[in-house]
Amino acid sequence: MKKNNSTGEILRKQREEKGLLLRQVAALLDVDTAILSKIERGERKAKKEQIVELAKILDLNQEDLIIQFLSERILYEIQDEELGEKALKVAEQKIKKNNTKQIKD
Amino acid sequence: MKKNNSTGEILRKQREEKGLLLRQVAALLDVDTAILSKIERGERKAKKEQIVELAKILDLNQEDLIIQFLSERILYEIQDEELGEKALKVAEQKIKKNNTKQIKD
DNA sequence: GTTATAATTGACAAATATTGTCAAGTTAAT
């Protein structure tokens, strides 16, 4: 029972399910095969536009893929940071505080 | 009842409380006054090393300041992203999952 | 084993973003 944890795994699985080659998807994405290979294996980060494009090309739910992608960017930002988890919680609190403030507008 | 929301506000308040000039703190930090001014006003992001240094210079709790700083970096990462809050939650879940995994090691 | 196709890897280049310097401009107090 294998889970798709990372954006890369999701992309690769779906590409293979559709029987597409790296070359083909890379062409549609307008990047070199090497880049897509690295993105799928998590060696490189994709750009947001590429994630959006890939969702279209591979018929993946765009929102889910973006959430996945953004969460990885967030985790990348706090990698090796001992206080990362606490910072995440503070960030959430700040967002919430801002949301409730918005009600006034 | 004014809260110190941002890193910059904390830094400025504490510097003023200590009666230090931008010039003086900037010198200790080894950057131009302009940079520190911008950091305090939230116009520029500080580097992590600078945050650590500033905590020392201004006698601020280092962990608290770092958490503050990291949370801002995280929020910066998802600014303007509609799905940012959801991504934050997913990021937290991933961290937790990883924590429990670690027990095995 | 050779050939052919797909994917991976690593060195390097191009593009973008971050951080810094400097000089000129405010602001506020005297």
Place this chain on the structure above:
DNA sequence: ATTAACTTGACAATATTTGTCAATTATAAC
């Protein structure tokens, strides 16, 4: 009006990210 502290914006230096390319590895078919 002078002075000191701070601010601002243009630009330079640096660092990071993203991309290209050529060489290599892996796999399958013969």
